[in-house]
Amino acid sequence: MVICKPSMAGRLVDVYNAAQHSNMTPAPVSLLGEVEQMVLLAILRLGDEAYAVPIRAVIKRETGVDLSRGTIYVTLERLERKGYVTSWFSDPQAVRGGKARRIFQLKPAGVTAIKAVKRGLDRLAEGTVAGPAREKKA
Amino acid sequence: MRRRPLVLLALRLVPRFWRDTVASDLDIEARALGRGSLWIAWHTLLVAARLRSTTLGDLMWTDLRYGVRSLLKSPGFTAAAILTLTLGIGANLVVFSVVDRVLFRPLPFADVDRLVFVSPFDPESGNRYYRLAKPLFVEGRRLPGIEDMASVALGSGFRAATEPATAPTLTLTDVTYNLLDVLGVWPVLGRGFSRADAEGRRAVAMLSHEVWVARFNADPDVIGLMLTNARARREVIGVLPPDFVVPAMNWSVERHGLSLNPDLMTTATPRDGTAPGVARLLPGVSLREAQAQFDALSVRLDPDLRQPGQDRGPRVLLQPVRHGMFWLAIDYMWLVSAAAAMVGLLGCVNLSSLLLARGRSRAQQVALRASLGATRARLMATEFLQVLSVSVVAAACSLVLIVWLSASVTTLVPEIYRSLVIDGLDGRLLGAAAIAALISSAIAGLMPAWTATRVSLIQVMQQGAPGAARASRGRSRGVILGVEAAIGLVLVAGAAFATRSFIGLVATDVGFNPAGLQILRIEPGGVPRGGDNAAELAYFRRVIENLRRQPGIERAAGIDVMPSSGMVPMTGAEWNGRARSGIWQITEDLVPTIEASVVAGRDISRADVDEERPVALVSRTIARQLWPDVSDQDVVGQVLSAPGEPQRHVIGIINDIRNAPHEPGQPMVLIPASSQRDIWFLELAVRTRGGRALDVEDLQRDLAGLGVTSVTSRAAGGRIRSALEQPRAQAIIFGSFGALGLLLAAFGLFAVASFDVALRRYEMGVRVALGASARQIRGLVVRDAVRPVVVGSAAGLLIAWWAGGFMQSLIHEVDARDPWTLALVILTLVATAVVAAWLPAGRAARTDPAVVLRQS
Numbered sequence: 001m002v003i004c005k006p007s008m009a010g011r012l013v014d015v016y017n018a019a020q021h022s023n024m025t026p027a028p029v030s031l032l033g034e035v036e037q038m039v040l041l042a043i044l045r046l047g048d049e050a051y052a053v054p055i056r057a058v059i060k061r062e063t064g065v066d067l068s069r070g071t072i073y074v075t076l077e078r079l080e081r082k083g084y085v086t087s088w089f090s091d092p093q094a095v096r097g098g099k100a101r102r103i104f105q106l107k108p109a110g111v112t113a114i115k116a117v118k119r120g121l122d123r124l125a126e127g128t129v130a131g132p133a134r135e136k137k138a
Numbered sequence: 139m140r141r142r143p144l145v146l147l148a149l150r151l152v153p154r155f156w157r158d159t160v161a162s163d164l165d166i167e168a169r170a171l172g173r174g175s176l177w178i179a180w181h182t183l184l185v186a187a188r189l190r191s192t193t194l195g196d197l198m199w200t201d202l203r204y205g206v207r208s209l210l211k212s213p214g215f216t217a218a219a220i221l222t223l224t225l226g227i228g229a230n231l232v233v234f235s236v237v238d239r240v241l242f243r244p245l246p247f248a249d250v251d252r253l254v255f256v257s258p259f260d261p262e263s264g265n266r267y268y269r270l271a272k273p274l275f276v277e278g279r280r281l282p283g284i285e286d287m288a289s290v291a292l293g294s295g296f297r298a299a300t301e302p303a304t305a306p307t308l309t310l311t312d313v314t315y316n317l318l319d320v321l322g323v324w325p326v327l328g329r330g331f332s333r334a335d336a337e338g339r340r341a342v343a344m345l346s347h348e349v350w351v352a353r354f355n356a357d358p359d360v361i362g363l364m365l366t367n368a369r370a371r372r373e374v375i376g377v378l379p380p381d382f383v384v385p386a387m388n389w390s391v392e393r394h395g396l397s398l399n400p401d402l403m404t405t406a407t408p409r410d411g412t413a414p415g416v417a418r419l420l421p422g423v424s425l426r427e428a429q430a431q432f433d434a435l436s437v438r439l440d441p442d443l444r445q446p447g448q449d450r451g452p453r454v455l456l457q458p459v460r461h462g463m464f465w466l467a468i469d470y471m472w473l474v475s476a477a478a479a480m481v482g483l484l485g486c487v488n489l490s491s492l493l494l495a496r497g498r499s500r501a502q503q504v505a506l507r508a509s510l511g512a513t514r515a516r517l518m519a520t521e522f523l524q525v526l527s528v529s530v531v532a533a534a535c536s537l538v539l540i541v542w543l544s545a546s547v548t549t550l551v552p553e554i555y556r557s558l559v560i561d562g563l564d565g566r567l568l569g570a571a572a573i574a575a576l577i578s579s580a581i582a583g584l585m586p587a588w589t590a591t592r593v594s595l596i597q598v599m600q601q602g603a604p605g606a607a608r609a610s611r612g613r614s615r616g617v618i619l620g621v622e623a624a625i626g627l628v629l630v631a632g633a634a635f636a637t638r639s640f641i642g643l644v645a646t647d648v649g650f651n652p653a654g655l656q657i658l659r660i661e662p663g664g665v666p667r668g669g670d671n672a673a674e675l676a677y678f679r680r681v682i683e684n685l686r687r688q689p690g691i692e693r694a695a696g697i698d699v700m701p702s703s704g705m706v707p708m709t710g711a712e713w714n715g716r717a718r719s720g721i722w723q724i725t726e727d728l729v730p731t732i733e734a735s736v737v738a739g740r741d742i743s744r745a746d747v748d749e750e751r752p753v754a755l756v757s758r759t760i761a762r763q764l765w766p767d768v769s770d771q772d773v774v775g776q777v778l779s780a781p782g783e784p785q786r787h788v789i790g791i792i793n794d795i796r797n798a799p800h801e802p803g804q805p806m807v808l809i810p811a812s813s814q815r816d817i818w819f820l821e822l823a824v825r826t827r828g829g830r831a832l833d834v835e836d837l838q839r840d841l842a843g844l845g846v847t848s849v850t851s852r853a854a855g856g857r858i859r860s861a862l863e864q865p866r867a868q869a870i871i872f873g874s875f876g877a878l879g880l881l882l883a884a885f886g887l888f889a890v891a892s893f894d895v896a897l898r899r900y901e902m903g904v905r906v907a908l909g910a911s912a913r914q915i916r917g918l919v920v921r922d923a924v925r926p927v928v929v930g931s932a933a934g935l936l937i938a939w940w941a942g943g944f945m946q947s948l949i950h951e952v953d954a955r956d957p958w959t960l961a962l963v964i965l966t967l968v969a970t971a972v973v974a975a976w977l978p979a980g981r982a983a984r985t986d987p988a989v990v991l992r993q994s
Contacts (some may be wrong), residue, residue, distance in 0.1 A: 053166055068627075069181060073160065074192045101166070102158070134166070
């Protein structure tokens with residue numbers, strides 16, 4: 001199963017580059033809540049294994065935040081409605097009694113949104129103690 | 139893993155969209171963690187709760203938006219729905235603004251349930267009196283069931299002149315020192331009356347909060363202010379809390395504060411009286427127990443309190459304060475509220491029928507949503523939210539209407555209730571509007587929502603197929619038509635009786651013509667009063683002559699006291715030992731001045747007055763009482779005699795003069811003014827030219843030459859007008875409710891009949907194809923519409939019959955169960971039904987079988 005169609009992958013790169021090299025004021029995107037950001041990043045990280053159980057687990061492992069299952073579903077539904085993620089049922093697992101899982105995947109808009117939020121946060125934090133450590137120029 | 143029933147149950151609670159996902163995810167997790175189905179069920183429940191709590195709000199919002207959009211798409215329906223409900227809710231809110239204070243609003247006293255009025259009462263006649271024997275009051279305070287009792291003297295009080303002189307006088311009500319303690323009310327400024335005030339007979343007063351704010355700018359220095367009038371003064375010692383009302387049998391009187399009257403409580407002689415009391419019962423003492431204690435007390439005190447010649451002393455009646463304060467208004471207000479509720483119900487039923495009709499046309503839409511996975515509950519919620527949004531808009535329209543109409547609504551309310559009306563918007567009215575919107579959506583929306591969402595996909599596919607949705611048609615349609623007819627009948631009957639009563643009163647001959655008739659009172663300065671009667675009579679006649687010469691005055695005459703004023707002259711007599719009446723002294727020309735009519739004989743002439751002839755004019759009532767078997771013509775010439783009175787010959791009979799249209803004619807004997815009797819001539823009747831108003835100041839200047847020091851004038855019709863106020867208000871209120879009822883019923887009938895015809899197109903097509911004539915089809919539709927109306931009318935008739943008992947007390951000289959009126963009402967209703975069904979029937983008759991049958 002492919003994560004995204006080739007044409008879509010190409011667009012993703014464009015979006016990525018545009019976001020990296022633009023000096024313009026970032027286009028305003030709709031705000032993402034903290035949980036939404038975590039869920040989006042977890043989906044990105046999980047690739048085609050992104051369904052609710054590992055999403056929750058990876059968030060807990062990486063951030064220490066223990067979200068309830070319900071919250072994960074509510075957030076996924078909201079993200080899907082906003083057009084940031086899409087989902088489909090996978091083929092049943094190849095074990096006895098294996099289930100079909102609802103797999104989530106970021107749509108380009110989701111990638112743009114999480115990147116924009118990330119960049120915005122970084123800019124805000126830049127030069128403060130919360131900012132990333134700067135590499136000293138030689 | 140096989141899913142256990144518990145898990146399946148929990149999964150049912152998860153929104154359908156997530157159900158499979160949650161099931162599979164929890165399965166996977168349970169497998170990994172080695173948990174069983176109990177764990178899965180529990181976590182499914184948690185997830186369901188979380189998902190439901192967020193999605194419910196979102197769904198409502200979505201449904202609401204969907205509902206509003208689909209309402210906007212059919213503006214005709216929406217406008218009709220809002221209009222019908224605005225009428226219903228508006229009528230209720232208007233009535234609520236009038237009745238709220240009487241029926242529902244909490245009285246501003248602590249623990250009102252323990253407060254009772256203690257009023258003197260005659261158990262035989264059922265009359266209540268104003269004068270409570272003081273021993274009953276003093277001993278009553280010590281009864282075991284009574285915490286304390288205070289007294290409020292409404293008739294008397296302190297009137298204070300205020301600065302500037304043009305400001306209205308302040309009227310303070312006389313009360314005992316303990317009133318506020320009994321009521322559980324505390325002053326917001328200063329202090330209340332104390333026992334020491336009463337014992338020291340201090341002249342102290344408290345102002346109402348409203349007066350304090352409006353007249354004294356809420357100045358705290360008002361404490362210590364002296365209120366004065368010509369005779370006495372009162373020191374202001376406190377300010378009452380906002381919205382304080384004097385607990386009194388007559389709400390109507392505007393009161394500006396309280397004044398301490400120490401005399402109300404002390405007993406001098408046993409037969410002294412005080413004003414009726416307000417008592418607080420001890421906790422746990424019932425009204426019945428307290429009444430029994432008072433009964434025992436009045437029996438014990440009976441010998442002391444009995445007036446000479448009476449076979450029994452006074453008794454008292456205990457009455458809950460709210461009922462006591464509003465007993466004049468309560469029945470009336472309940473009846474008006476009931477009528478308004480019926481208009482509201484009719485509005486709801488109408489909306490129901492509209493929604494049913496619309497539900498049919500939207501069946502495809504609903505079926506589409508159902509096939510896309512919307513649950514029944516979801517579909518119903520959408521339908522219901524539509525009704526709710528219509529109701530909310532209607533309630534808002536009603537509020538706007540109320541604010542807009544509030545001035546004219548207030549003028550409709552009889553004077554004595556006017557101060558009860560809540561003017562403008564207040565929290566309770568807004569709350570009432572919200573509740574009205576909710577209730578009407580519940581009444582109007584539930585059945586149509588249920589019916590509209592009970593669609594079968596197959597039926598919708600076979601659109602127009604025979605028998606589609608027939609099952610629900612018969613029942614809901616019949617119920618709606620029947621309910622509409624029943625409510626309509628009751629409303630129209632109420633309107634008919636109230637209007638008949640009012641028209642009867644307006645048409646009642648009060649015995650004189652009040653239009654353009656002014657009653658003057660003059661303060662004579664040029665002649666010593668109570669001295670020489672001949673001089674006084676001459677003086678008054680000079681004044682009358684002078685009045686007759688005034689350019690704006692057509693006629694003028696003198697009379698002791700104008701008979702329509704509600705007062706009777708100071709002197710009276712028992713004539714021929716058979717009947718009593720007052721004796722009015724009049725000058726010549728009185729009868730034409732007030733435009734009374736002489737039925738037989740002649741009027742009192744100038745010569746009768748000049749020569750002081752022993753003659754009399756009698757009213758019809760006294761003539762009948764004295765000479766029941768004698769014709770009018772033969773009464774003339776009869777002799778009137780009474781102890782201490784000279785014998786008089788009757789020279790004429792005049793028509794009865796009534797104090798008010800609903801009061802009986804008075805027994806009157808009118809005699810020529812005589813220098814042998816005390817001259818009162820308190821009032822001068824003046825008929826102005828062309829009904830113009832009198833310029834009193836001008837008149838006063840002209841009469842100053844005769845020594846007249848002051849002239850006051852009032853319209854003779856004032857009392858009649860105020861007596862007609864309540865019947866007129868009733869006629870207008872019930873009349874408009876009746877008209878609204880008929881309009882709404884007709885509208886509803888029309889909607890239902892149209893709905894019916896649309897539903898039965900196929901049937902009609904078959905009938906036409908089989909040879910039914912247009913006339914037969916029309917007759918069929920009309921008969922079908924009218925049949926439930928007849929059944930409903932029968933039910934309505936029973937309700938109207940039952941309600942007639944309550945209505946009777948409000949109407950005058952009309953039987954509230956008059957069969958002819960009721961028959962007319964039924965006829966009106968059935969005729970309305972026929973008219974309403976006629977248009978849809980015409981549509982049915984024009985059914986083209988070719989078109990209809992091809993469609994199926």
